Amino acid sequence: MHIKKVGGSLLLLALAWLTPVSSNAQDLDPVLRNLIEKGIDKSHELNNKEFEAQQAVIDQKLARAVFLPKITLNGNYTRLDSDISFDEDTQQLLTGTQKLIIKEAAGIPFNSEFPAGVPVQPIPAIQESNILKSSVDLDWTLFSGFQASNALKASKHKEASINYAALAMEDKIALKIIETYDQLALVNASAEVLETTEDYLEQQEKFVQKAIENGLATPIERKKVELALQQLIARQLEFEQNRTILIELLHMLTGEQKNVLSAINPQLGSMGISETEQAEKRDEIKALEEAETASLYKAKMQRNNFIPKIALKGHYELLEDDLSLLDPKWYVGVGIRWNVFDGNKSRLEAKKSQLEAEKYREQREDAEEKIALSMIKAQQNLEASQQNTRIVQKEIELAMETYELTDKQYRNDLAPINDVLDALRDLEKAEFKLQDSYFQERRAKTELLHAQGKLNY
Incomplete structure (x- = not known):
């Protein structure tokens, strides 16, 4: 101004x-x-x-x-030191049972000798030493508490x-x-x-x-x-x-x-x-x-x-060749997890x-x-x-x-x-x-x- x-x-x-x-x-x-x-x-x-x-x-x-x-794809290979097999007594029992079945099918009396030259299937291992597996897992929380x-x-x-x-x-x-x-x-x-x-x-x-x-x-x-x-x-x-x-x-x-x-x-x-x-x-x-x-x-x-928490669990094996005799191909289940005490x-x-x-x-x-x-x-x-x-x-x-x-x-x-x-x-x-x-x-x-x-x- x-x-x-x-x-x-x-x-x-x-x-x-x-x-x-x-x-x-x-x-x-x-x-x-x-x-x-x-x-x-x-x-x-x-x-x-x-x-x-x-x-x-x-x-x-x-x-x-x-x-x-949650869906998970799994794959793994395992080499065991040896095959997992039945013990000797169990193998003999399974072999004897197989012979009885063969004699019964052939009409041979129970107390007769097993005929020579008839092949008997070897008892398979429970789990072979080479294991290749591939599977799918499903984890689904239904209730989180x-x-x-x-x-x-x-x-x-x-x-x-x-x-x-x-x-x-x-x-x-x-x-x-x-x-x-x-x-x-x-x-x-x-x-x-x-x-x-x-x-x-x-x-x-x-x-x-x-x-x-x-x-x-x-x-x-x-x-x-x-x-x-x-x-x-x-x-x-x-x-x-x-x-x-x-x-x-x-x-x-x-x-x-x-x-x-x-x-x-x-x-x-x-x-x-x-x-x-x-x-x-x-x-x-x-x-x-x-x-x-x-x-x-x-x-x-x-x-x-x-x-308590509730969850659904599912499992499916994609490869069956190396499954053990006790392994299921698939399963589905519902479970409860209840944390009762966690050390405060x-x-x-x-x-x-x-x-x-x-x-x-x-x-x-x-x-x-x-x-x-x-x-x-x-x-x-x-x-x-x-x-x-x-x-x-x-x-x-x-x-x-x-x-x-x-x-x-x-x-x-x-x-x-x-x-x-x-x-x-x-x-x-x-x-x-x-x-x-x-x-x-x-x-x-x-x-x-x-x-x-x-x-x-």
Whole structure:
């Protein structure tokens, strides 16, 4: 803002500085919204949360997969040191039985000698030494003792907890970007204040120069104005350095190109808050609630380890040549597995998960208390910053009037140039304080919206 005339233009300046840019509570600058989106996309922590959520989804699929049949193809070759055969007495018994059957079939009396030359089949081995097998196995869980269903519920709540934690993390990222963006807006507003001061000093310099030419002022007065201009340049350099640092910080937070960030011109704006709106539950609380529920289901799953499990088992031999005399070709069965005592492992694991749930409950209650306190603190900070804004507005009015009066007195040779410069510095400080008050007011409103769970971006 450049003021070309001293006097009537001061009233316009006052109105400009006393009126901040206003906007609705959630109507953030589109440029700021875009930076927040970029910051969220860039966050490595959020990306890790996404991976954790995907892992929880896979856990759900694993829980459902318990009831899917498992089919296994098996193949193996075994070489024994010798064939597995019946003992000698059993072989003789089997050979004798075979002879009796042959004599009976030939009509030979029972007590007669076995005819010579009639072949007798050798007794086969129970298992030959070379064994080649190939088979298919089927394992199908029919009832898991409610472990699978509780595992599914636990993983669902874990996924919800991770997603809510990610949303809470997004809020923190947004808050940091909004704060940096507002700081950049404050630097811009302060730079405009310095531009106005520079206009005033240039006009004073011209006036003093004419006064010197007319013998109404001394070169010392001009040197004082020149010194004030040099001091102003130093302050402008400081603000430019602050702007560079803030642009670097925004670049780090968002990944946006520096030349793009250098081109933006954020302005301090007021964020309105409706007093009738009720505070919403924060994502941090939702994340802890879901984590607590997930731990309770996990504990229930571990306690269910003592409920009997029912499964179907099937087996089919693809190769029959090397099966022993006792091996079946196929079989199907249904079995029950009942874990009666596992050395207290399941009980202790369930107790551990129960304690984990209680830990999340304590964290949730602690967070609720801190959030309630933060809402009160943010509300008080907002009221204090609004009151401070009203005070500074009065200060700036007084500083402007003082500067006008001192300037007139100097021009009429009723006050020294030092008084004019002091009044100008007081006006500049008041304008700085006003912009800082706008910044603090916006920060308080942002914190209040966040505390109430109503920060949208």
